[in-house]
Amino acid sequence: MSVTEKSPQASFVRGLGLFDSTAMVAGSMIGSGIFIVTAAMARDLGSPGWVLIAWIIPVLLTLMGAACYSELAAMLPKAGGQYAFLREAHGPVVGFLYGWTLFTVIQTGTIAAVSVAFAKFLGILVPEISATAAAMPDATMIAFGRSWHLHLSTQQATAIGAVIFLTLNNSRGIEAGKVVQNVFTTLKVGALLALIAIGLSRGANLAAAWHMDPFWAPIANGVPLSGVALWTTLGTVMVGSLFSLDAWNNLTFATEEVRQPEKTLPRALLLGTLGVGALYLVTNIVYMLVLPFDGIQHAAEDRVATVVMEGAFGAIGAKLMAAAIMVSTFGCANGIIMAGSRVLYAMAKDGLFFAKAGELNQYGVPQNALWMQALWTVVLTLSGSYGDLLDYVIFAALLFYVLTVAGIFVMRRKAPNMPRPIRVWGYPVMPALYMLGCTVIMINLLIYKPTHTWPGLAIVLSGLPVYWFWQRRIGQAT
Numbered sequence: 001m002s003v004t005e006k007s008p009q010a011s012f013v014r015g016l017g018l019f020d021s022t023a024m025v026a027g028s029m030i031g032s033g034i035f036i037v038t039a040a041m042a043r044d045l046g047s048p049g050w051v052l053i054a055w056i057i058p059v060l061l062t063l064m065g066a067a068c069y070s071e072l073a074a075m076l077p078k079a080g081g082q083y084a085f086l087r088e089a090h091g092p093v094v095g096f097l098y099g100w101t102l103f104t105v106i107q108t109g110t111i112a113a114v115s116v117a118f119a120k121f122l123g124i125l126v127p128e129i130s131a132t133a134a135a136m137p138d139a140t141m142i143a144f145g146r147s148w149h150l151h152l153s154t155q156q157a158t159a160i161g162a163v164i165f166l167t168l169n170n171s172r173g174i175e176a177g178k179v180v181q182n183v184f185t186t187l188k189v190g191a192l193l194a195l196i197a198i199g200l201s202r203g204a205n206l207a208a209a210w211h212m213d214p215f216w217a218p219i220a221n222g223v224p225l226s227g228v229a230l231w232t233t234l235g236t237v238m239v240g241s242l243f244s245l246d247a248w249n250n251l252t253f254a255t256e257e258v259r260q261p262e263k264t265l266p267r268a269l270l271l272g273t274l275g276v277g278a279l280y281l282v283t284n285i286v287y288m289l290v291l292p293f294d295g296i297q298h299a300a301e302d303r304v305a306t307v308v309m310e311g312a313f314g315a316i317g318a319k320l321m322a323a324a325i326m327v328s329t330f331g332c333a334n335g336i337i338m339a340g341s342r343v344l345y346a347m348a349k350d351g352l353f354f355a356k357a358g359e360l361n362q363y364g365v366p367q368n369a370l371w372m373q374a375l376w377t378v379v380l381t382l383s384g385s386y387g388d389l390l391d392y393v394i395f396a397a398l399l400f401y402v403l404t405v406a407g408i409f410v411m412r413r414k415a416p417n418m419p420r421p422i423r424v425w426g427y428p429v430m431p432a433l434y435m436l437g438c439t440v441i442m443i444n445l446l447i448y449k450p451t452h453t454w455p456g457l458a459i460v461l462s463g464l465p466v467y468w469f470w471q472r473r474i475g476q477a478t
Contacts, residue, residue: 012079012256013364015174018264018271020182024251025272027185028335030192031110032117032325033244034280038287039302044237046219046297048288054234055284057437058241059277062248064434066273067424068405070266073252074421075411077261080346081252082404089407089414092350093467098400099347100463106397107340108373109389110247111163111333112380118329119158124322129154152382160378166334167374170341173363174257177338184331191324192279195305198312199286235444239394239452242441244280246397247332248273250339257342262421337373344369352470392456395445398438399460405431 016024041051069082078084083102087095123129135157170177218225218233225233251258251268258264283305287296290308299307305325309317341357345366348358357369380389408424408431424431445453 011364012254012360013174014257014259016178016254016258016264018267020178021251021258021264021268022272022275023178023182023185024254024335024339025248025268026189026276027181027331028247028250028339029245029272029276029332030185030188030279030328031114031244031247031332032121032329033240034192034283035305035321035325035328036302037240037244038284038304039296039299041237041240042293042297044220044233046225047217048293049216050218050230050234051288052281052284054237055241055281057234058238058245059281061242061434061437062245062273062277063270064430064437065401065405066248066269068408068431068434069249069252070269070422071408071420071424072404072411073255073265073269074262075418077255077258077265078346079253079256079349080343081255082249082400083253083343083346084255085252085404085407086400087350089410090403092352093464094403095350096347096352096467096470097460097463098403099343099352100466101393101396101400101460102340102343103353103373103376104463105389105393105459107336107343108377108380109393111336111340111373111377112159114329114333114336115159115162115377116155116381118162118326118333119155121322121325121329122158123155125319125326129158131155156381159381162330162333163337163374163377163381166330166337167370170334170338171361171363171365171367171370173365174254174338176363177334177365180334181331181338184327184334188324188328188331189275189279191327192283195308195324196279196282196286199283199290199308202290202312232444232448235441236449238441239445239449241280242398243394245273245276246394247336248276249401250335253339253342266422337370341366341369341373344372351473352467389459391452392459395442395453395456396460398442399457402435402438402442405434 038051041054042048045051045054069085072085073081076084076088080099083095083099086098119129120131131153133154135152135154166180169180218230220233248269251265251272255261255265258268287304287308290311291299291304295307296304303321306318306321309321311317313320344353344357345360347353348355348369354368354372357366357372359366359368361367409428411418442453
């Protein structure tokens, strides 16, 4: 080896302090959802009060989940985080199924979605970037006995460019990745605070907002909702807010890069989820103070935040909001890209993924895992299938959240003497309440949104033959 070459690192670099870790939690959570999903929730529930409830319940569940994960993260500070928790508590099959679902859909599908959202809002500022404008001449190829039409839009090309740039930057080490995360998380939190301040300053609807058509009278398609119909609608509507709050667990994937993880992880999880939850609730209250409820329901392309900004600044408001969402989605993609590769690394170390993914480069990051993740993300982006896949994953995500929190009960029985720097508050009641709340939502989705939930379960189970394949490889290797 020449003196100019750098050898691979033997271990991760502990470069994430409390601020960095909190920025990863908050930055991975805040994408484009908070600026958009309230419109669809308002149409389905038809009541300002119940829309707020559809945000409050997921915020409380997220806080409870973060508190429960704190015990596991401090007890098992290993790369892969949730994957490692599931493996230790329930065995390698469950751990692998989580990692498989994360790689095929949850992580890569989310990266594709937020990257396309970044490109879409950049298109408001740069009209040449759109879903219809071609980045290169269309082509046709013959494969597998059929003709395939190949089209690459400028929007797709921009999204792919963002994924490649962020993957390349994260390949340069944890310091490079965290700088982007810290800067963009600070900017996006600032953008949300500015939106809240602008909304609160426009007090014309302040008095009327809480007396609009019965505040607590839910109605859908002109029909009042009550009883079972109300609660089932609430359960399905919460998919939007749950997805907007998701990815709070990503910090656990990078546990081996956190300084003093037994202290930093629990604090960052709680600070990040509490901060984002509070911002989301206040933002929704601002929407209702500034806009008439039907203005929220029928916001153009569901861009409620844009309507607020247009009311304050006219046409320039739309551009300001587009810039804010660009910042938000770019930072979100960075955090998810950074974290997801650590799960692939942990799986590879267990012999359940490509061995190259289990190697660290000279900067102490799993560069090969980062590029494998990027490759599949590009495939999803080009296929356009990520949107459909993401409709399915909230059920899968909830399922693994429940199994992970159940791991607290399993590990207390299995390893009662294992050091636990943090013990979840309110045990066993709070973990049980979290599991119950998520299970009720899952059952509701299985019954009333079967086309969005059963495919998600199928994606999870599709990992079983893949697991057996990797197990055979391990057996043959030994």
